[in-house]
Amino acid sequence: MEMRIPLCLPSVGVLEEQAIVAALRSGWVAPAGPQLDEFESRLAAVTGRKHAVAVSSGTAALHLALLSQGIGAGDRVAVPTLTFAATVNAVHYVGAEPVFIDCDEAGLMDTSVLEVACSEALSSERPIRAVLPVDLYGTPADYQRIVRIAETYGAVVVSDAAESLGAGTCEAPAGSFGAVAALSFNGNKIITTSSGGAVLCSDLETAERVRYLSTQARQPVLHYEHTEVGYNYRLSNLLAAVGTAQLDRLDAIVSKKREHHQGYARALAHVAGLDLLTAADGNCWMSVLIVGPDSGTDAWTLGESLLQRGIETRPVFKPMHLQPVHAGCDLRYITGRAEALYRTGLALPSSTDLTTDDRNTVAAEIAAAIGEAVTV
Known part of the structure; x- marks a missing residue:
């Protein structure tokens, strides 16, 4: 059936057209160039960060964000059950184990349940190494309490801000919370670069690590030298040009x-x-x-x-603990709220x-x- 009124289409127009034509004419069409530099600089500014590294997707951004914090095989990561699959997929990419946390009435990570999970994990000598909150449908999670809990139990906070660019609490803008944060510029997000994402951080070492991993972990020598596995994750300069035009309209x-x-x-x-x-x-x-x-x-x-x-x-996201790929997962921190929102919510x-x-x-x-x- 033809949709008279579709769910969520990208909004692009003359500004984006002019930006991408200018980038094409400049000759910078690869994952490097002045538009990419400008896009990253402006992303950092609008999210209250010192650094932004633009990459090929929000999922890539989540993957690199976890890697940048040393999360890897055998680690446990607290993640909302009410989220899009990409959040949890990134946890699996690094070889870590997701610990599903149910939501509160707003659909955000339930901090009371999170604290119980972190406490029990520490007692069992299988501590939670990272907490990965999601700003569901553009609403920031309760980072003030999440950060306190994470610090208490020795975990790092990695923010999935894929949906929340332009939002913010009275404390700070979305994307500014946690050691690192990930954005998405998929076609239906607040701003789009067709596809794309970004890792946000406030220390140069992390930014350089993310940029290095996103460019095949190539060593800074004339020949191709690699001492570890990297990824082809950088955003192209052409798509960054679209992003800069979108930021003008944020x-x-x-x-x-x-x-x-x-x-x-x-x-x-x-x-x-x-x-x-x-x-x-x-x-x-x-x-x-x-x-x-x-x-x-x-x-x-x-x-x-x-x-x-x-x-x-579209229905609200089907909770991750109900997905066949996660059959047999730990249900101790599932309260039923995410399932209720899945049954009753409609975007x-x-x-x-x-x-x-x-x-x-x-x-x-x-x-x-x-x-x-x-x-x-």
Whole structure:
């Protein structure tokens, strides 16, 4: 079926076209060049970091972030069960073991459960070496408490900020938390470079280590010399040019995303059984509808009904502990909250270029599907 209103399309236009043409004409088309340097410098500035290393994907950024902190075979990493697969895949890439932590009501890593897990792990002499929080749907995790817990139990914090660029708490911007953080510039993220990501840090040694590993771990000699395994992970200068143009629009993009979230909240405020997942301090990358029992339907039925109306939605991430690839995983720190959000949550159309009329149409169709009406 043709989508009248898709879920989340990238927003690109004249600025991005001009930037990539200028990069092409400059001759810098490889993973090096002035646009790449500028993109990294501006990413560091907007996230409150001293260094940013742009790479080929958010997953690559997570992989390198863990490697930069010495996380490897046999280590245990606390990771939210409610996340996209890339977060946990990166843990496996380095040979570590994920310890799944359930979420709080906002869908973020439950810090009380995390503390129990860290304490029990230390007592069992199998300590958690890293904590990998996820800024779910653009809302920063509770880093203030997560960092305190990690320091208490000797773990390093690696932030998965793939979805939260442009967000921030009263303390600092998203991406500034933890020893290192990872961003994503996939097509549906807050800003896009078509594909891409970045590792953020505040010490030069880590930045140089990440850059070295991302360029095949090549030694600084004329011939090709390698003393360890590296990766072909650097972002191209052409894609970085797109990213710089997107950064010019970051504030406007985040403002529009927040407008969508507020608009949905107003339109659906009086429809029984419906609520929006909280986005406090977030960039509202995705507006997520919670479909409660009083609505007379469920998220999956509602999603199917909207699909028949040409409106694309998507269920909340299926928890990692329910994924077949993780069958038999440790369930001690699973409370049921992530499963409840998976059953009741529905990501709504959230494109930057979504019009007010289209957003109102989505709200009206949601209400109509459950026999209600809205005033927009």
